[in-house]
Amino acid sequence: MKEYILDEPLTPEFIVFLNKFGTVRSFQHLRRPYFSFEKERFISVKGFVGENTVEVRYRKEFVDLTPDFFHLLLYYSNKGPSGMATLKGIENEIGRKMDARQGITESRQ
Amino acid sequence: MPVFAESHKKGNSSLVYLNNAATSWPKPREVISEVERCLDQPFAEAGRSAFCSAIDYPAATRELLAEFFHTKNPDHWVFTGNATESLNILIHGFAHREPARFHVVTTDLEHNSVLRPLYSLEQEKRLSYTIVHSGPDGHVDPEDILRAVRPDTRLVVMNHGSNVLGTVQDIQKVGQYLADKDIFFVVDGSQTAGLVPVDLSRISLDAYVFTGHKALFGMPGTGGFYISDAGRVAITRQGGTGSDSRNLTHPVKMPERFEAGTPNYTGIASLYAGIRFIKRTGLDVISAHNNKVTKYFTRELAGHRNIILYSASPDLPVIPFNIRGIPPDDVGYILSRAYGIITRTGLHCAPLIHERIDGGTGCIRLSPGYFTTLDECRESVLAIYEVADSADS
Numbered sequence: 001m002k003e004y005i006l007d008e009p010l011t012p013e014f015i016v017f018l019n020k021f022g023t024v025r026s027f028q029h030l031r032r033p034y035f036s037f038e039k040e041r042f043i044s045v046k047g048f049v050g051e052n053t054v055e056v057r058y059r060k061e062f063v064d065l066t067p068d069f070f071h072l073l074l075y076y077s078n079k080g081p082s083g084m085a086t087l088k089g090i091e092n093e094i095g096r097k098m099d100a101r102q103g104i105t106e107s108r109q
Numbered sequence: 110m111p112v113f114a115e116s117h118k119k120g121n122s123s124l125v126y127l128n129n130a131a132t133s134w135p136k137p138r139e140v141i142s143e144v145e146r147c148l149d150q151p152f153a154e155a156g157r158s159a160f161c162s163a164i165d166y167p168a169a170t171r172e173l174l175a176e177f178f179h180t181k182n183p184d185h186w187v188f189t190g191n192a193t194e195s196l197n198i199l200i201h202g203f204a205h206r207e208p209a210r211f212h213v214v215t216t217d218l219e220h221n222s223v224l225r226p227l228y229s230l231e232q233e234k235r236l237s238y239t240i241v242h243s244g245p246d247g248h249v250d251p252e253d254i255l256r257a258v259r260p261d262t263r264l265v266v267m268n269h270g271s272n273v274l275g276t277v278q279d280i281q282k283v284g285q286y287l288a289d290k291d292i293f294f295v296v297d298g299s300q301t302a303g304l305v306p307v308d309l310s311r312i313s314l315d316a317y318v319f320t321g322h323k324a325l326f327g328m329p330g331t332g333g334f335y336i337s338d339a340g341r342v343a344i345t346r347q348g349g350t351g352s353d354s355r356n357l358t359h360p361v362k363m364p365e366r367f368e369a370g371t372p373n374y375t376g377i378a379s380l381y382a383g384i385r386f387i388k389r390t391g392l393d394v395i396s397a398h399n400n401k402v403t404k405y406f407t408r409e410l411a412g413h414r415n416i417i418l419y420s421a422s423p424d425l426p427v428i429p430f431n432i433r434g435i436p437p438d439d440v441g442y443i444l445s446r447a448y449g450i451i452t453r454t455g456l457h458c459a460p461l462i463h464e465r466i467d468g469g470t471g472c473i474r475l476s477p478g479y480f481t482t483l484d485e486c487r488e489s490v491l492a493i494y495e496v497a498d499s500a501d502s
Binding site: 025027034036046048 | 436439499
C-alpha cells in the first residue's frame with residue numbers, strides 16, 4: 001500500500017476516466033466526496049474527489065508489473081481519446097504478462 | 110468517566126480510537142513509564158545475568174497474573190508472544206501427545222488462531238472436529254457443546270468472548286459439563302482478560318489463554334497461557350532457559366517447560382504495569398464505563414435505517430455493523446480519513462461467524478475502551494450517520 005500526495009487535486013473527470021478501466025464506487029453526497037477504484041489484478045485506489053492524497057494498493061504477485069499504473073492513469077486521463085487508446089494498449093500488455101505468469105494462455109481483455 | 114492526567118492526553122487529539130479489541134490505545138501513563146524504566150537499566154535475566162534489578166518482571170508478572178485470575182501457582186503462567194502462539198503451543202502440543210486420531214469440539218465464533226491449527230491437524234489426519242454453532246444472539250449453548258462430544262473427543266477449544274459479536278460464553282457451565290470427562294478444555298480469553306472478572310479457581314478448565322496488548326493494556330508481542338496440568342501438553346519448542354544448561358533435554362518444570370529463549374522483558378514490564386493499572390482503577394469501574402459507551406453505540410446505531418447491527422446487546426465493548434450499500438472497507442477508510450475515527454474492518458480473522466452474520470463480506474467493528482469518552486462516542490455516531498445517510502442519497 002502506498003499513499004501518494006499529488007500535485008493537483010483529484011477531479012470528477014478523473015473518476016469518470018477511471019470507470020473505463022475498472023470498477024468505481026463513488027459516494028458524492030458525503031461531506032468529502034469519496035470514491036474507490038478496483039482493477040482486478042492491477043491496483044485498488046481510495047480517495048476523496050477534490051483532494052490531493054490517495055491510497056493505492058498493489059497485488060503483491062504483480063507489483064513489479066504495476067508500480068506505475070496509477071501514475072499512468074493520471075497522466076493519460078487528460079490526453080483525450082488518444083491517451084485512452086495508448087493506456088488501453090499498456091493495460092493489455094501488462095495483462096498478457098500477468099496471464100503468462102499465471103499460466104493463462106488466452107489473453108484477457 | 111476516566112480522567113486523563115494532563116501528561117496523558119492522547120497523542121493526537123483529533124483521533125477517535127475505536128479499535129481496542131485489536132490493540133488497546135492509549136496505554137495508561139504508568140505502562141509507558143514502566144517500559145521506560147525497564148529499558149533504562151540492564152535486564153535482570155533470572156539465571157542468565159548477574160545483575161539484579163528492583164523488579165524481576167517475569168516473576169512479578171506471573172504473581173500478578175495468578176492473583177488477578179485467582180490461580181494458586183504463578184509458575185503455571187507461561188509467557189508467549191501473543192494468544193495465537195499460546196493456542197498453537199496448546200493445540201499442537203496436546204495433539205502431539207495423543208497416540209491416535211481424536212475428535213475436537215469448537216465453535217463458529219473462533220479466531221483463525223484456533224481454526225487454522227485445527228484445520229492443519231485435520232489435514233494431517235491427526236484429528237477431526239465439530240463446529241458448534243452459536244445461537245442468533247451470538248451465545249453458544251453449553252448443552253450444544255456437550256451434545257457434540259463423542260466417545261473419542263479429547264479436546265474442547267472455545268473463546269470466552271467473541272471478537273466479532275462481543276458476546277461472552279458461559280465457560281463455567283461448559284467446564285462443569287466436561288469436568289468428569291477426560292477432555293482437555295482450552296479457553297481463549299483474548300477478548301475478556303481485563304474486561305470481565307475471570308476467576309479460574311471457580312472454572313473447571315485445563316488451559317486459559319490471554320493476550321497482553323488488548324484489555325490488559327500491555328504492549329503488542331505479549332501474551333501467554335495458564336495451564337493446570339502441564340504434562341498433558343508436549344514440549345514443542347526447546348532451547349535456552351537459563352537453567353540446567355548441561356542437560357540437552359529441555360526442562361520439564363514450569364514455566365521453563367514452555368518458555369525457551371530470551372523473554373520479552375519490556376513487553377512483560379508493560380503487562381505488569383497494565384494489570385496493576387486495572388487493579389488500581391478497579392475492574393468494576395472499567396467494566397461500568399465500557400458498558401456505558403457500548404450501550405450508547407448500540408442504541409444509537411440501531412436507530413438508523415441504513416445501519417445493520419449484528420449484535421444488539423454485546424457483553425463486551427465490541428459493536429459490529431455494516432452500512433447498506435457501502436462495503437465495510439470503504440466505510441472504514443471514510444471514517445478514518447474524513448473523520449479521524451479508527452475502526453477495524455473485514456473478517457477480523459473469524460471467518461465462520463462472518464459467514465453467518467454477513468455472508469462472509471465482513472463488517473465494521475467499533476471497539477471503544479476505557480479511555481473512550483462519551484463525547485468521542487457522540488462524534489463517532491454523527492460521522493457514521495453522515496456516511497449512512499449518503500448510502501441511499
